[in-house]
Amino acid sequence: xxxxxxxxxxxxxxxxxxxxxxxxxxxxxxxxxxxxxxxxxxxxxxxxxxxxxxxxxxxxxxxxxxxxxxxxxxxxxxxxxxxxxxxxxxxxxxxxxxxxxxxxxxxxxxxxxxxxxxxxxxxxxxxxxxxxxxxxxxxxxxxxxxxxxxxxxxxxxxxxxxxxxxxxxxxxxxxxxxxxxxxxxxxxxxxxxxxxxxxxxxxxxxxxxxxxxxxxxxxxxxxxxxxxxxxxxxxxxxxxxxxxxxxxxxxxxxxxxxxxxxxxxxxxxxxxxxxxxxxxxxxxxxxxxxxxxxxxxxxxxxxxxxxxxxxxxxxxxxxxxxxxxxx
Amino acid sequence: xxxxxxxxxxxxxxxxxxxxxxxxxxxxxxxxxxxxxxxxxxxxxxxxxxxxxxxxxxxxxxxxxxxxxxxxxxxxxxxxxxxxxxxxxxxxxxxxxxxxxxxxxxxxxxxxxxxxxxxxxxxxxxxxxxxxxxxxxxxxxxxxxxxxxxxxxxxxxxxxxxxxxxxxxxxxxxxxxxxxxxxxxxxxxxxxxxxxxxxxxxxxxxxxxxxxxxxxxxxxxxxxxxxxxxxxxxxxxxxxxxxxxxxxxxxxxxxxxxxxxxxxxxxxxxxxxxxxxxxxxxxxxxxxxxxxxxxxxxx
Numbered sequence: 001x002x003x004x005x006x007x008x009x010x011x012x013x014x015x016x017x018x019x020x021x022x023x024x025x026x027x028x029x030x031x032x033x034x035x036x037x038x039x040x041x042x043x044x045x046x047x048x049x050x051x052x053x054x055x056x057x058x059x060x061x062x063x064x065x066x067x068x069x070x071x072x073x074x075x076x077x078x079x080x081x082x083x084x085x086x087x088x089x090x091x092x093x094x095x096x097x098x099x100x101x102x103x104x105x106x107x108x109x110x111x112x113x114x115x116x117x118x119x120x121x122x123x124x125x126x127x128x129x130x131x132x133x134x135x136x137x138x139x140x141x142x143x144x145x146x147x148x149x150x151x152x153x154x155x156x157x158x159x160x161x162x163x164x165x166x167x168x169x170x171x172x173x174x175x176x177x178x179x180x181x182x183x184x185x186x187x188x189x190x191x192x193x194x195x196x197x198x199x200x201x202x203x204x205x206x207x208x209x210x211x212x213x214x215x216x217x218x219x220x221x222x223x224x225x226x227x228x229x230x231x232x233x234x235x236x237x238x239x240x241x242x243x244x245x246x247x248x249x250x251x252x253x254x255x256x257x258x259x260x261x262x263x264x265x266x267x268x269x270x271x272x273x274x275x276x277x278x279x280x281x282x283x284x285x286x287x288x289x290x291x292x293x294x295x296x297x298x299x300x301x302x303x304x305x306x307x308x309x310x311x312x313x314x315x316x317x318x319x320x321x322x323x324x325x326x327x
Numbered sequence: 328x329x330x331x332x333x334x335x336x337x338x339x340x341x342x343x344x345x346x347x348x349x350x351x352x353x354x355x356x357x358x359x360x361x362x363x364x365x366x367x368x369x370x371x372x373x374x375x376x377x378x379x380x381x382x383x384x385x386x387x388x389x390x391x392x393x394x395x396x397x398x399x400x401x402x403x404x405x406x407x408x409x410x411x412x413x414x415x416x417x418x419x420x421x422x423x424x425x426x427x428x429x430x431x432x433x434x435x436x437x438x439x440x441x442x443x444x445x446x447x448x449x450x451x452x453x454x455x456x457x458x459x460x461x462x463x464x465x466x467x468x469x470x471x472x473x474x475x476x477x478x479x480x481x482x483x484x485x486x487x488x489x490x491x492x493x494x495x496x497x498x499x500x501x502x503x504x505x506x507x508x509x510x511x512x513x514x515x516x517x518x519x520x521x522x523x524x525x526x527x528x529x530x531x532x533x534x535x536x537x538x539x540x541x542x543x544x545x546x547x548x549x550x551x552x553x554x555x556x557x558x559x560x561x562x563x564x565x566x567x568x569x570x571x572x573x574x575x576x577x578x579x580x581x582x583x584x585x586x587x588x589x590x591x592x593x594x595x596x597x598x599x600x601x602x603x604x605x606x607x608x609x610x611x612x613x614x615x616x617x618x619x620x621x622x623x624x625x626x
Contacts, residue, residue, distance in 0.1 A: 075465030285373030
């Protein structure tokens, strides 16, 4: 690759979207192994890490000396000693189409609180189900939390298909069970994929073992699933984090726009006080801009000398949120 | 308007820094002079513009940093008008602790970990920004953005707090402090891509050029000054090398490289099959060594 190619590569990078997802499900359903496999198949594991993995796999692995991919993500000593995941680990990988941040979450009931932390920032959840065990209590619990936190897109990865002879019947039965469970808790966008994380079947590549399956592989699903940024089309809202007041000539409200967009001269309202004003300046970093949208960290100044401080919310005056004093 | 991955990361980092400034009494930015620190500092300048940085910078100087790093640090502080504190562990200095006689583990513990704890206590900082990224190392991949430390500055990985959405918990008991990592979700490529787009200055040691090096313990070590003992059978040679990460010069291995520009570095990283921290001797002095250092209070 020569220098102009790098420029092309970087421009492609800029067009790529970001998908944040979690892997969750019951203990021992193979979450960490799946992530290890995703990293390995997307060539994100380096040679020195592979060498360390080979040594670790022999020492504390659970694969009889074969590479134990779970050790790539179980980064804490206590996790490696016990062969379990205690807290969420964040990993990064890319394909030509997308950049991914994946949170590997613990399956143990006592560490469910840590699963919630990982789930809160995810656009999609991959829920693993052991093909030998089917839908378990912890599968339902995690699915419920996923729904509760507002994650709409779910992939149910029916894992360890190699241990049930790649049986179509087993897959269909679990798919029916899970669809029923999902429907009851309000998850409507569910894709079931039969996989074997250990062997990599239906992760990045297909194999002859499950020729009866004609749906997407996990990679295909992750690369193509639509990431809705619904907040972009909602009215403007910006919680004020901090007042920037270096001297008497400048007073700006700094914050991250959580929904909608804001333009110069837009009429805004400050809540909860209800004072009205207009947008005088919008700064993204040290640059003045005419407009800014959800997801951006900005500093906004107003045309009037009104009281606005941390904890207040700037909202579009023509579409304010309803304010109530009681539930 | 769809934001790029870098725009999202930038917005997130700025949001994190503003949250600390709004909620903590005495924040400080740990400035290590490396590329991640350069990006973190650049983001901070943006987050608080047009105000000056509402916190000082702290550099823990082990006295074994590359000379070019120190020159870059001082030039950066001057260029941006920064309030920079430099702290050296006085006891370690008196004892003459160094990586050659005392080994990397003891040197790092005394001159970095203990020094950092002394400095945070001496200045009374209650929150410290660090430029660590989750993609660097497996125990860092596990850490919260806002990481609570005990009065002894220890990290307890089994007692991490919930951290939901963009709600960060800045509450502390007396004596406790926070380490905050605004670059948690950045990758090595993201950092270089951003340096490229924003033309952020970095230490010249990142760029390939002929330098005098010695092959030692499986790495090219730069002969940065005359404190470096040259053993029998060792001969410094001029090689075209660069550094992927920067620390103490006796503990930072250079790599053979012809990458003399930021795009060339990005190209090299894309083609390499070795991870960024492979040249860091301190990561390999024992198994799970980063986690141990963090538990002890290393940032």
